[in-house]
Amino acid sequence: MNGTKFGCGVALCGACTVHLDGIPRRSCVMPVSAAVGHAITTIEAVGATPIGRKVRQAWLDLEVVQCGYCQSGQIMAAAALLAKIPSPTDADIDQGMSGNICRHTGFWRGVGVTHNMFVIESFSPSYFPPAIVNAVSR
Secondary structure: OOOOOOOOOOOOOOOOEEEEOOEEEEHHHOOHHHHOOOOEEOHHHHOOOHHHHHHHHHHHHOOOOOOOOOHHHHHHHHHHHHHHOOOOOHHHHHHHHOOOOOOOOHHHHHHHHHHHOOOOOOOOHHHOOHHHHHHHHO
């Protein structure tokens, strides 16, 4: 496993996000004993799920990645959110994607992709530039 990143070590950045029984958890502060008996999904396996495949493909199609360090955490957060709420509101997305820190503009592009994943038509244009909106609309 090398996709899940160690970021801040205090559960603030989201780079280490994994799913524990489908719920996003920060692995950097979770002892191994807390995972015993639970289903763990990492970025390497999330693409095997229908939602995970769609999220990962959207990230690639819209070229969200900048340096890529935070992307596994963002994809894991988006996949968990969309598995729980298939048609999330803007507030659901803002809450579900919060806690993922990106040094570049990738976070807002990731939020924008998440907003548009399941044909959410009314999103704030401030989430991403017009070129992204046009690419998603194709």
